[in-house]
Amino acid sequence: xxxMQELSTFWFVTVAAVKVVAVxxxxxxxxxxxxxxxxRVSAFIQDRLGPNRVGPFGLLQPIADGIKNIIxxxxxxxxxxxxxxxxxxxxxxxxxxxxxxxIPFAAPLPTPVGTVDxxxxxxxxxxxxxxxxxxxxxYGIVLxxxxxNNKYAFLGGLRAxxxxxxxxxxxxxxxxxxxxxxxxxxxxxxxxxxxxxGMWFVFPLSLAFVFFLISALAETNRLPFDMPExxxxxxxxxxxxxxxxxxxxxxxxxxxxxxxASALLAxxxxxxxxxxxxxxxxxxxxxxxxxxxxxxxxxxxxxxxxVLITLLTxxxxxxxxxxxxxxxxxxxWTLPRFRYDQVMHLGWKVLxxxxxxxxxxxxxxxxxxxxxxxPFGPVYGGxxxxxxxxxxxxxxxxxxxxxxxxxxxxKRNLARRRxxxxxxxxxxxxxx
Amino acid sequence: MTEILFVLFAVxxxxxxxxxxxxxxxxxxxxxxxxxxxxxxxxxxxxEAHFLAAIQVLVYAGAIMVLFxxxxxxxxxxxxxxxxxxxxxxxxxxxxxxxxxxxxxxxxLTGTDEAGPRxxxxxxxxxxxxxxxxxxxxxxxxxxxxxxxxxAFELMGLLLLVAIVAAVVLAKPRNPEAGE
Numbered sequence: 001x002x003x004m005q006e007l008s009t010f011w012f013v014t015v016a017a018v019k020v021v022a023v024x025x026x027x028x029x030x031x032x033x034x035x036x037x038x039x040r041v042s043a044f045i046q047d048r049l050g051p052n053r054v055g056p057f058g059l060l061q062p063i064a065d066g067i068k069n070i071i072x073x074x075x076x077x078x079x080x081x082x083x084x085x086x087x088x089x090x091x092x093x094x095x096x097x098x099x100x101x102x103i104p105f106a107a108p109l110p111t112p113v114g115t116v117d118x119x120x121x122x123x124x125x126x127x128x129x130x131x132x133x134x135x136x137x138x139y140g141i142v143l144x145x146x147x148x149n150n151k152y153a154f155l156g157g158l159r160a161x162x163x164x165x166x167x168x169x170x171x172x173x174x175x176x177x178x179x180x181x182x183x184x185x186x187x188x189x190x191x192x193x194x195x196x197x198g199m200w201f202v203f204p205l206s207l208a209f210v211f212f213l214i215s216a217l218a219e220t221n222r223l224p225f226d227m228p229e230x231x232x233x234x235x236x237x238x239x240x241x242x243x244x245x246x247x248x249x250x251x252x253x254x255x256x257x258x259x260x261a262s263a264l265l266a267x268x269x270x271x272x273x274x275x276x277x278x279x280x281x282x283x284x285x286x287x288x289x290x291x292x293x294x295x296x297x298x299x300x301x302x303x304x305x306x307v308l309i310t311l312l313t314x315x316x317x318x319x320x321x322x323x324x325x326x327x328x329x330x331x332x333w334t335l336p337r338f339r340y341d342q343v344m345h346l347g348w349k350v351l352x353x354x355x356x357x358x359x360x361x362x363x364x365x366x367x368x369x370x371x372x373x374x375p376f377g378p379v380y381g382g383x384x385x386x387x388x389x390x391x392x393x394x395x396x397x398x399x400x401x402x403x404x405x406x407x408x409x410x411k412r413n414l415a416r417r418r419x420x421x422x423x424x425x426x427x428x429x430x431x432x
Numbered sequence: 433m434t435e436i437l438f439v440l441f442a443v444x445x446x447x448x449x450x451x452x453x454x455x456x457x458x459x460x461x462x463x464x465x466x467x468x469x470x471x472x473x474x475x476x477x478x479x480e481a482h483f484l485a486a487i488q489v490l491v492y493a494g495a496i497m498v499l500f501x502x503x504x505x506x507x508x509x510x511x512x513x514x515x516x517x518x519x520x521x522x523x524x525x526x527x528x529x530x531x532x533x534x535x536x537x538x539x540x541l542t543g544t545d546e547a548g549p550r551x552x553x554x555x556x557x558x559x560x561x562x563x564x565x566x567x568x569x570x571x572x573x574x575x576x577x578x579x580x581x582x583x584a585f586e587l588m589g590l591l592l593l594v595a596i597v598a599a600v601v602l603a604k605p606r607n608p609e610a611g612e
Contacts, residue, residue, distance in 0.1 A: 084459065128486035136495025139466070142498070146505050154505070163501050167494060185569040202479070369596035 007114040013111075019120045020101075027100055030063035031255040035075045038329050039264060040430075045333045061262050072244035080241065084147035086257035089242065089249035092140025095133040096256035102129050103263045104188050106314035108290060110305040116288065118273070118310060119188065126186035126258035127175055130264065131168070134219065137257065141221075144250075145238035147385075156229060156237025159340065160221060167218035167225075173355035174211035178268050178360045181205065183385075191272035192284040196293065197381045200276070202269040205362065206392040209269045211355050218260040218347065220254060223332040225343060262324035270320045273313035283308050354395060361391060376390045438478055443535045445471035458504045462497060469493045480560060 007015060036051070036058060043050025052058040065237050105322065106118035117198040123129050145157020178201055179185055182193045194200050202209045229237040237252045266272060273283045282292045283303045292303035338346070365387050374380050416422070444467055451464030469492045489509035563572045577585055 081459075123482060124564065125486045127480045128490065132486045132489035135490055135498075138498050138514070139501070139599060140492075142505070143459075158502070158505065161498055165498060168495070185570050186568070284590075322466055 006188075008118070011113040014114050016120070017113075017358040019116075022102060023105075024097065024122050025120075026257060027097065027259055028252075030259050031252055032399050034255045034258065034329075035065065035251070036061050038332075041326070041329045042140065044331045045330075066248075069245050069248040074246065075241070075243045077150070078153070079149040081147040084143050085241075086246075088140050088144025088147055088238075089253075090140070091143060092137060093249045093253040093256070094140075095137045096180070096253040096260070097147070099130045099133050099260045100256075100263060101351065102126055102187055103260070103267055104191060104272055105263075106311075107128050107281055107309045108285075108305045109307065109310040117188070117307050122186060122188050124186060125190075126184075126190070126267075127264075128185055130260070131172060131175070132135045134260075135164075135168055137253070140250075140253070141238050144242065145407065148238070149243040150241055152234045153240045155269060156234045156240070159234075160238060163218060163221070163343060163347070166344060167215045170211055170347060170351035170355050171215035173359060174208045174215060175268070176359050177205050177355075180359070180362055180366060187267050187272070188284070190268060191274055192282070193376075194271045195274050195279070195284075196376060198378045199381045199385070200269060200271040200274070204381045205269065205356050206388045206390055207395055208355070208387070208388075209265075209350055210392060210395065212268065213265065214346075215350060216265065217328075217331065218343070220257040220261055220328075222254070222258065222328060222340050224335040226337060240322065242406070258325065258328050259321070262321045262328065265324045266317065266320035271316075272320075273317040275312060275316045278280045278365070281313050283309075302384070325414035327410060331358070358391065361387065434478055438475065441474040441478070442466070443473040445475070459501070462501055462504060465500075466493050480557070480564070481571050506597050587594070 011325060018026065039061075040052075040058065051061045054060040054064045076085065101120040102123055104117070104119035104122070109118055112385040141160040141164075142157040145153045145155075145160070147155070178190065181197075181204065182190045184190075190201075197204070221229065229239075234240070239247055242250065258303045273281075279292065283290050283305060286300055289300075290303040290305055291300040293301050295301055362384070365384055369380055369383060375384070446538060448466075448468035448471065452461045452468065455461035455464055469488060473485040473488040473493070473604040476482075560572070567575060
């Protein structure tokens, strides 16, 4: 029943090719419609209509944009370093479209030729593959900024590299908390452990989730972290000199990063394709078959992959990823841009030591729980949830103490108070 | 298939390495270096050393080389210079050294060494597979690193710390008043 039917080499290659094409097509489709969603949602937030002329509800707008971008004239600045100028967009888009390959998007699918993993490549290094390849994304941005031979583009490129290096550290450290709880780096096992724990990692590792969300926003160069582009200071930063399809490639790369980050957030902290409050979809490759869990005696309970479960879990994964895509847009149109020194301060002086301390806290709590021989289950998760909840609350209070992210009038009034002057009128801290 | 990929990666790695020293623009040299590092990561994957490959890309290509690029751009070194390569006595000497190293490598790799760990490739591969299945791709490296070699590992960390302190001391202006 739970016996695994391995794919033959021929079918393995065929299925892998189908998965690659399918996932790539879906990601590109989502990217195209993300541009439309961004414009429609921002319009909704700003009480406008947004593009609604091309096709019903503006649904054909991305296609019109694509055609426009392909037939537009490509400009080549006379003073640019031509080779690197062309290489830049290619280097930017390459890591963006391959990182999604290791994210499992549904429960295994039974087919007549064998059970198929619903992940393009379940590589043994899992999350490290994503971190490694997304760390290469900075080359495209930096090179195109430098090759443009334009001071604004150059500054944008330098800012991008500084920011991405800074936040990579915090991103990696927040992932370590997840890895500690999973005990491995593969994303299939991350999903499985969340099913075993009986709760999604967003609860026992709430602070890691906060850190990861902030770092992921910074890594994708989205508002409030879009310092590399900062229109009001740098025109549009590193892609100032780019036009037509080359510009479009930066755009596609950015949205593909957003899609990957959303899928990763869903997988690491929200159970991936797991359907909440239902153990029927739990499934993991264990020795020779698919199992759903272990019974009291520790013997594996076999699981039965079915098409229905695959479809349902695919739906759950899409819903979670879609939520984070929406959250990305929502944040962009809600928060103002940081100042550059604030970005660096937050990255190095708040997130880095915070994530480091949190890793120690999670490891310490897990050590105590393991010493007390608490089984990996609801109690284990509950204790971690309590510890993390207190820490997260403390962190949020710390961040909101009017120093890291302060309103300008508040700082001015603090300075006035120190100088012995009365506060300005309208200061909520004084008038209340 | 593995052989074809190995040759491909090896050619790119060697070609990249030659490009690093012959490239006229520092940026070109740097990109050749990245290509070399990426190809080495590919070779690691062929050897089933997935974790090493990931770290190779993550640390060297993704972090250290980006910092190099950063410095090249900040110092505005990105433009073409005359090649530093000179064909003098030092060049001949380095050729001799490279030849000797290659000779030692060929000797070591082709020599019959039955007692060594590489005596039976299939057995080593099987043992590695079993270890990966038990501990995961990271555990295979992390386990010995934090048990058998933990002292050496910590000393390496200390060495790096000393290097950082030394770099800070070197970079600081000697005379505080003159520094302003």
